[in-house]
Amino acid sequence: MAFLSTLFSQAINGLQSGSIYALVALGYSMVYGIIMLLNFAHGDIIMVGAYVVWMATANFGLHPVVSILLAVAVSTLLGVTIEKVAYAPLRSSPRLSLLITAIGISFLLENGFQLIFGAGAKVVPEFLSGPSLRLGGATVSFSAMVTLAVTVAIMIGLTLLVQKTRLGKAMRAVSEDMGAAQLMGINLNTTISFTFALGSALAAVASVLYLSSYAQASPTMGSMLGLKAFVAAVLGGIGSLPGAMLGGLVIGLAEALVSAVGLSVWKDGVVFAILIVVLLVRPSGLLGKPIKEKV
Amino acid sequence: MKKFVCTALAVCMALSLAACGGSGSGSSAAGGSSAATGSSAAASTGEGGSIKVGLLANTSDANANYGNAVKNGAMLYINEVNAAGGVNGKQIEVVAYDDKGEATEAVTAFNRLLDDGVTAVIGSVLTGTTIAVADESYAVGMPQITASATAPGVTLLDPEDESSGIRENVFRACFIDPFQGEKMAEYAFEKMGVKTAAVIFETGNDYSEGLKNAFVEKCQELGVTVTNEEAYSTGDVDFKAQMTNIAKSAPDVVFSPNYYEDDGKIVTQARQAGYEGTFLGGDGWSGVGPYASAEDLEGTVYCSAYAGDETFESAYEAAYGEKVPNMFAPLGYDAAKLMLAALGAAEDQGLEAGSDEYKAAVIDALKATDGVEGVTGSYKFDEFNNPIKSAAMMQLQNGEEVFTEMF
Numbered sequence: 001m002a003f004l005s006t007l008f009s010q011a012i013n014g015l016q017s018g019s020i021y022a023l024v025a026l027g028y029s030m031v032y033g034i035i036m037l038l039n040f041a042h043g044d045i046i047m048v049g050a051y052v053v054w055m056a057t058a059n060f061g062l063h064p065v066v067s068i069l070l071a072v073a074v075s076t077l078l079g080v081t082i083e084k085v086a087y088a089p090l091r092s093s094p095r096l097s098l099l100i101t102a103i104g105i106s107f108l109l110e111n112g113f114q115l116i117f118g119a120g121a122k123v124v125p126e127f128l129s130g131p132s133l134r135l136g137g138a139t140v141s142f143s144a145m146v147t148l149a150v151t152v153a154i155m156i157g158l159t160l161l162v163q164k165t166r167l168g169k170a171m172r173a174v175s176e177d178m179g180a181a182q183l184m185g186i187n188l189n190t191t192i193s194f195t196f197a198l199g200s201a202l203a204a205v206a207s208v209l210y211l212s213s214y215a216q217a218s219p220t221m222g223s224m225l226g227l228k229a230f231v232a233a234v235l236g237g238i239g240s241l242p243g244a245m246l247g248g249l250v251i252g253l254a255e256a257l258v259s260a261v262g263l264s265v266w267k268d269g270v271v272f273a274i275l276i277v278v279l280l281v282r283p284s285g286l287l288g289k290p291i292k293e294k295v
Numbered sequence: 296m297k298k299f300v301c302t303a304l305a306v307c308m309a310l311s312l313a314a315c316g317g318s319g320s321g322s323s324a325a326g327g328s329s330a331a332t333g334s335s336a337a338a339s340t341g342e343g344g345s346i347k348v349g350l351l352a353n354t355s356d357a358n359a360n361y362g363n364a365v366k367n368g369a370m371l372y373i374n375e376v377n378a379a380g381g382v383n384g385k386q387i388e389v390v391a392y393d394d395k396g397e398a399t400e401a402v403t404a405f406n407r408l409l410d411d412g413v414t415a416v417i418g419s420v421l422t423g424t425t426i427a428v429a430d431e432s433y434a435v436g437m438p439q440i441t442a443s444a445t446a447p448g449v450t451l452l453d454p455e456d457e458s459s460g461i462r463e464n465v466f467r468a469c470f471i472d473p474f475q476g477e478k479m480a481e482y483a484f485e486k487m488g489v490k491t492a493a494v495i496f497e498t499g500n501d502y503s504e505g506l507k508n509a510f511v512e513k514c515q516e517l518g519v520t521v522t523n524e525e526a527y528s529t530g531d532v533d534f535k536a537q538m539t540n541i542a543k544s545a546p547d548v549v550f551s552p553n554y555y556e557d558d559g560k561i562v563t564q565a566r567q568a569g570y571e572g573t574f575l576g577g578d579g580w581s582g583v584g585p586y587a588s589a590e591d592l593e594g595t596v597y598c599s600a601y602a603g604d605e606t607f608e609s610a611y612e613a614a615y616g617e618k619v620p621n622m623f624a625p626l627g628y629d630a631a632k633l634m635l636a637a638l639g640a641a642e643d644q645g646l647e648a649g650s651d652e653y654k655a656a657v658i659d660a661l662k663a664t665d666g667v668e669g670v671t672g673s674y675k676f677d678e679f680n681n682p683i684k685s686a687a688m689m690q691l692q693n694g695e696e697v698f699t700e701m702f
Contacts, residue, residue, distance in 0.1 A: 120556070123559070220530075
């Protein structure tokens, strides 16, 4: 029984961090699905979102809800701006140029924030608090419950958006065949901007959930988080939304279980080993469609 | 239009890079040429002559807040002594170089100090640079004292082997890493009646591992059961899995020999995982206040080299217009005090400053130090040239770090 309750607690720990990976991985997957770009600046959008929350709550004393909305707004705007300024001019260039630009943007954001706010971590006052739940011998913290609930809600919302709305249809069409979609009268720029906006808004939500459990914002917080979310996206099958979700949760659970058995030092190693194994054995990921090379 | 925006952006980026480069080289140039004499009163032609002392600190790199604090602390004491007439009527002339926190720079700076003809060296600040300088100073028998390098290898020739012999000329004003671990284990056992303890430490961090090993060894010696030894790697933010394990064993205390940012997260997540016992830590906890809620931190005990000293703090503020930034400043002050006391002993023997006999006399005097009252405690050195002094026990009460007792 004691063993079961520990297992349950560790599973909750894994699902909580996995949910954050999943939200970030969704952003990676959507952007890749549309313009075949691995947007390595995506992790840093989370960092910006976290700093916005910090500024709003710690410096200006705004209400948590206002600061969350502000973070979503700023991140969305930033995501779209980056797309317009840095990626759009390179849309017809080789994909490698885009990738390098993405890495450049990532460095620019990290170092820019380090320059402005310093390298130290900023403490965000607790803004999501509530009673924790006791289930038998296990405790489920309030932030864990909120994180899981928000993630499930977002997943459902996103699925409806992509499957049922006109913009969702446009997104799917563009990801299937950009040229044909354009010929069918789909506005490419709007669709791509919308994808970036959506991904960045999800990143902002992820940053809020991240802060609810870790409470510190630092300039480099997005880099490892982003990389792990990238692994999650690849594991689930990059370009596939349910895949990103599944990948995130699997990565989170794997990390928690590795730490739980006392191998916490190997945590990052295990995550990247998963990446290598997936790329070797099943490059299209768990839920991805096998890639057909056009001849 | 698109082209224009791109070009403008590129120019902005190039400019910002150039600005970075410019300020970087500017500061390093300033650092390199900072052979500042310590005091305007350091007139070597004065009646009693002067004694040249070298000061090495990293004052322009990423850890410059440590180096500047040590330098300011040391200069504060030296200026006080000079203003009061110097040592044996001689002014102390300080030759200060910036070692930029790099071992090679530190060795170069030390060689320049030799050319300048210094009699003793205060420095360096970081462990790596201090060991690099210690190798050189050992070869020439130069008295050296570091304010803040905590690794055993600073004075021990082979840090793994206590019988390997020591660098007789090298001393330090701070605790060594294992000392804090032992102190906390003793404190937990004797003062808190602890029977079970767990540890969480950062792998690959010498400070964290050094404290943790000493703590665990001492616990075994005292008969305290160590229930969990949990580890994490640098940069981790999620400790919930480890904390769930610890919460399950429910030890009396958790020893977390880490730095404040991590400590804050560890405490918060431990409470979320349902752990209700007390946290113990080393001096890395200093400044943890804002990083976790007062409620979660309540009762945490850590040891520190410095408990607060009003006279020192007001003197520091008057001299530099800022509050004492960290414990490095008082340690720098004490390092200077120890060195100048030893210089005084050599002066009393009527030796000529700069000669080998003089340096040997300074080293002997440092070794024989007994009861020099610094702002961080009363000094005496053990067989490994490490200070024997009690630690200040600090406790978190309502989010404030409160000094409780010397232990």
